[in-house]
Amino acid sequence: MNILQMEQVKFVANKEVLLDIPYFSLGKGDILGLIGPNGAGKTTFLKLLSFLQAPTEGDVLYKGEVKHADTLSIEERRQLAVAMQQSLLFDMNVSNNVAIGLKLRKENRKVMKEKVDYWLEKFHISHLAKKNGVSLSGGEAQRVNLARALILEPEVLFLDEPFAALDFPTKIQLMEDLKDILKDTNITTLFVSHDLIEINNITKKLAVIIEGQLKQMGNTKDVIHHPNEQAAPFLGKWKELYTI
Amino acid sequence: MKINRKIFALMTLFILIMTACSNENESVEGPTNEPQDMILATTTSTQDSGLLDVLIPIFEEKYNINVKTIAVGTGQALAMGERGEADALLTHAPTAEEKLVASEDVINRKRVMYNDFIIVGPERDPAEIQGMDVAAAFQQIFETGAIFVSRGDDSGTHKMEWSLWEKASLDPSGEEWYLETGQGMGSTLQLSGEREGYVLTDRATYLSHAGNMEHMEILVEGDDELLNIYHVMQVNDRKYERINREAANLFVEFMVEEAQEIIKEFGMEEYGQPLFFQYTE
Amino acid sequence: MGLIYEGFLKAIEMLLSGDREIYEITLTTLRVCLSAILVSTIIGIPLGVLIGLHSFPGKKIILIFVNIGMGLPPVVAGLYITMLLWRSGPLGHLGLLYTTHAIIMAQIVVSLPIIIGLTSAAFQQIDSKMLMQIKALGATKLQRLVILLKETKLAILAAIIAGLGRVLAEVGAAMMVGGNIRGDTRILTTSMVMEVSKGNFDVAIALSFILMTLAFIITFLLTSLQQRKRRV
Numbered sequence A: 001m002n003i004l005q006m007e008q009v010k011f012v013a014n015k016e017v018l019l020d021i022p023y024f025s026l027g028k029g030d031i032l033g034l035i036g037p038n039g040a041g042k043t044t045f046l047k048l049l050s051f052l053q054a055p056t057e058g059d060v061l062y063k064g065e066v067k068h069a070d071t072l073s074i075e076e077r078r079q080l081a082v083a084m085q086q087s088l089l090f091d092m093n094v095s096n097n098v099a100i101g102l103k104l105r106k107e108n109r110k111v112m113k114e115k116v117d118y119w120l121e122k123f124h125i126s127h128l129a130k131k132n133g134v135s136l137s138g139g140e141a142q143r144v145n146l147a148r149a150l151i152l153e154p155e156v157l158f159l160d161e162p163f164a165a166l167d168f169p170t171k172i173q174l175m176e177d178l179k180d181i182l183k184d185t186n187i188t189t190l191f192v193s194h195d196l197i198e199i200n201n202i203t204k205k206l207a208v209i210i211e212g213q214l215k216q217m218g219n220t221k222d223v224i225h226h227p228n229e230q231a232a233p234f235l236g237k238w239k240e241l242y243t244i
Numbered sequence B: 001m002k003i004n005r006k007i008f009a010l011m012t013l014f015i016l017i018m019t020a021c022s023n024e025n026e027s028v029e030g031p032t033n034e035p036q037d038m039i040l041a042t043t044t045s046t047q048d049s050g051l052l053d054v055l056i057p058i059f060e061e062k063y064n065i066n067v068k069t070i071a072v073g074t075g076q077a078l079a080m081g082e083r084g085e086a087d088a089l090l091t092h093a094p095t096a097e098e099k100l101v102a103s104e105d106v107i108n109r110k111r112v113m114y115n116d117f118i119i120v121g122p123e124r125d126p127a128e129i130q131g132m133d134v135a136a137a138f139q140q141i142f143e144t145g146a147i148f149v150s151r152g153d154d155s156g157t158h159k160m161e162w163s164l165w166e167k168a169s170l171d172p173s174g175e176e177w178y179l180e181t182g183q184g185m186g187s188t189l190q191l192s193g194e195r196e197g198y199v200l201t202d203r204a205t206y207l208s209h210a211g212n213m214e215h216m217e218i219l220v221e222g223d224d225e226l227l228n229i230y231h232v233m234q235v236n237d238r239k240y241e242r243i244n245r246e247a248a249n250l251f252v253e254f255m256v257e258e259a260q261e262i263i264k265e266f267g268m269e270e271y272g273q274p275l276f277f278q279y280t281e
Numbered sequence C: 001m002g003l004i005y006e007g008f009l010k011a012i013e014m015l016l017s018g019d020r021e022i023y024e025i026t027l028t029t030l031r032v033c034l035s036a037i038l039v040s041t042i043i044g045i046p047l048g049v050l051i052g053l054h055s056f057p058g059k060k061i062i063l064i065f066v067n068i069g070m071g072l073p074p075v076v077a078g079l080y081i082t083m084l085l086w087r088s089g090p091l092g093h094l095g096l097l098y099t100t101h102a103i104i105m106a107q108i109v110v111s112l113p114i115i116i117g118l119t120s121a122a123f124q125q126i127d128s129k130m131l132m133q134i135k136a137l138g139a140t141k142l143q144r145l146v147i148l149l150k151e152t153k154l155a156i157l158a159a160i161i162a163g164l165g166r167v168l169a170e171v172g173a174a175m176m177v178g179g180n181i182r183g184d185t186r187i188l189t190t191s192m193v194m195e196v197s198k199g200n201f202d203v204a205i206a207l208s209f210i211l212m213t214l215a216f217i218i219t220f221l222l223t224s225l226q227q228r229k230r231r232v
Helices: A042-049 A094-104 A109-122 A138-150 A168-185 A196-202 A220-225 A232-242 B002-029 B044-048 B051-063 B074-083 B094-102 B134-144 B156-167 B185-195 B203-212 B245-256 B259-265 C002-017 C020-053 C059-070 C074-085 C100-124 C128-136 C141-151 C153-169 C172-178 C188-198 C201-226
Strands: A002-013 A016-027 A031-035 A057-062 A065-067 A080-083 A156-160 A188-193 A205-210 A213-219 B036-043 B065-072 B088-091 B106-122 B148-150 B178-180 B198-202 B216-220 B227-235
Touching: A002 A042, A016 A042, A016 A188, A016 A213, A031 A042, A031 A196, A042 A156, A042 A188, A080 A138, A080 C128, A094 A109, A094 A138, A109 A138, A138 A156, A138 A168, A168 A196, A188 A196, A196 A220, A205 A220, A205 A232, A213 A220, B036 B044, B036 B074, B036 B245, B044 B051, B044 B065, B044 B185, B044 B203, B044 C188, B051 B065, B051 B245, B051 B259, B065 B074, B065 B245, B074 B088, B074 B094, B074 B156, B088 B094, B088 B245, B094 B106, B094 B156, B094 B227, B106 B185, B106 B203, B106 B245, B106 B259, B134 B156, B134 B216, B148 B185, B156 B198, B156 B227, B185 B198, B185 B203, B185 C188, B198 B203, B227 B245, B245 B259, C002 C201, C020 C059, C020 C100, C020 C141, C020 C153, C020 C188, C020 C201, C059 C100, C074 C100, C074 C172, C100 C153, C100 C172, C128 C141, C141 C153, C153 C201, C172 C188, C188 C201
Parallel strands: A031 A188, A031 A205, A080 A156, A156 A188, B036 B065, B036 B088, B148 B178, B148 B198
Antiparallel strands: A002 A016, A002 A057, A057 A065, A205 A213, B088 B227, B106 B198, B106 B216, B106 B227
16 A cells, blocks of 8 residues: 555746656555755655645645645644754753654653663664753764654654765764664655665665656666666766766 | 743742732722822922922822822923823912913912022132022123023923023023033932033922032022912813812812921921921912 | 942942832832733744744734834833823723833833844744754644744743843833832832932932842843753
8 A cells, every 4th residue: 555645746936846746656664765966856855745845736645645734634744754854953952852752742751761762772872862962963963863753653754865964984884773773663764865875775665856857766776777768867877986 | 941931930920929919008008998099290399309208198198099299390290281181280380370270271279389499500600690689690691601501391490490581681592501401400400510500490409419519509599589489280170081170179278278387397307497488378 | 439339338228227118119110020021921922933933924014113113212112102091092091191000011012022023033043944843743833832932942031031121221111101109100210210310319329229139130030041951
């Protein structure tokens, strides 16, 4: 079954069509990568699919039903967790930052504490628990950001370039951790990135977006090794660089 | 956040308690019947001298009336009467008051007391006016161009000063040495002390300030022209709604009867001389 | 120099002897100022949040007026409130002129724009991505507001401190609409003006100490509240 679906979706800003998606679907258990150059509309795509923004035209469906960003019920919203590119932590300690979503859901205190401890451990940030969220380094903050989303055990997880601002060694390490976690939890995930290494490591399926349009979609390995004509110019550069 | 809430709650509680306290006071005052309000517009000189602080509580207690004393210049006090914004007036500008009587804006105007105006100036007396009569002194100041400080606020004192210039057929306005403060008597006196200028003031205000300006002294006094006569009157309730006629009438009667004993003695203790003199009709 | 010294002594004497009138004036000042700032906060913060978070036609115009209001001379507010409350004015029948309510009204008028203006500025500065992130975390509308208020706590407390400072310092409007009536509408600033014009500098100095102490205590409380978390 498709958890999320787009039909005839268009997003227009300043009379420019930024996104034009005739059809797209995200199935249960998919870990789907969305790759494309900067400015291709990846983040907009994520916002539309997660109901944070409404499309100018067309429909976004959640479990087969048309929903709208403004009318999505809070229960449905709480099934969708998003970690943005910037970690955007709150001015409170790391434990509280990680716990915030559960607090909003009025989770039992004891359960909450157990979960926080578990996810801090999972992301190797237990030692930061009492530090203020706004005083962390980029890598630390991004770990908190991911833990804050994953602790919600959502039906769908949206990750927008979570490693973009990190230095290389930090990125590799966090990537490995995330890969394991996603494998364990089996959460349906949309992973947005412009970096083929990340995509190749983490995702099973891949969609290529260029200039607001989906150019190719399929098994990650297939797409990387057999890009079609439209996807090839972008993916090809990566293959040359890293010889994947 | 917890502390935020606590402090917010504390502040709220504090305000509630204070509001409650003030309500309590009111209910203590009038368990039998609520005191009525009366607005008295008067001159700063009566308040600054402290006379009203003595008289008003006695009146309030006796008649169960809450007097709101608004101390402004005589000009503004009379304007308040003219507009019906006050119930009773206590002022010292006879000519201007008579106009209000003629237009029936005020009624029941009665003479209460007087004190006198004096000319105060620096000890060294650059214009050499000491001991002169008023007209000569003003003439002398005008001719020598010595600094003269005026209220310039349309108050009773200012009106008196103007009538004196007019009688001497002089027009100091615009002269470099003629300073207009636009402020109360106290501030104007302070300023004249700082600038070592001559100033026309009522005796009461000068006496209360004399300690702060030892280099200034009384140079002209005792002239009949310098009488500062106070009248009390009530605002005509036939012209304006919401005038508290009854209270205003009681106040007028109070000022010409009972208050006289106090006026006679007021100031003796502190300055060794009375600040106001009885002067009823 | 002698005058200041004498005033200082007098001030201490008056404060220590617990002069009843001074005590009353101080309480009135506190009651009036805190009531005004409480009302301004209760009205101003929600309005500031609304203006700061939403875009709507006329927002710019409203902000221009709020900003003008932030610099509104208190005597101007005093003048218009006086005319409004005159017996012959539109609200004359309420009998509010020369009461503490009138002073509170004037103080609300001068402090409300500060609180609205600084609150809306704080909310306008919130990253739109942050707003989205909070929504994505599953916060209800009310929860979103609470989180945002916490995030802008520093700026909002600064707004309240600024408003309170203006209210405590204000004298022109309080004189005009309150009338400086003894035992009723006399507050610290208006009685200072009066005592100076009476030549009682020692009393005025004593009052100034009380006023500064009040301002200090309240600002200290709010500032320590504001800076509480910053020690991490």
